[in-house]
Amino acid sequence: MSRYCEKSAALMYSYLDQEMTVIRRIRIRMHLHRCPPCADGFHFETRLKDRIRTGCHDEPPAExxxxLRTFLQQHGASGESR
Ligand SMILES: [Zn+2]
Structure with missing residues (x-):
């Protein structure tokens, strides 16, 4: 787990909201390729967001x-990065 994990997890919000520059998106993608835990969380969020965007409200945005909060706790709040 790298220090970038915290960063990428936090950046997922903006990535999913398409508010990100191309370079930042690429850097996140590169990290996701090397870091399965981050990739797992990210793919879940992407799918869920997709479903919300296409108008299917089976799963509320609250989930x-x-x-994501759980993911951040497990992944970023361990304090091992320093
Ligand atoms: Zn990571």
Missing amino acids: LYDR
Whole structure:
């Protein structure tokens, strides 16, 4: 787990919201390729967001943030990065 994990997890929000520059998106993608835990969380969020965007409201957006919060706790808050 690298220090970039925290960063990329936090950046998922903006990535999913398409508010990100091309370079930043590429850097995140590169990290996801090397870091399965991040990739897992990210792909889940992408799919969920996709479903929300296409108009299917089976799963409320609240779950997205719930999952992401859990992911951030497991992945970024361990304090091992320093
Ligand atoms: Zn990572």
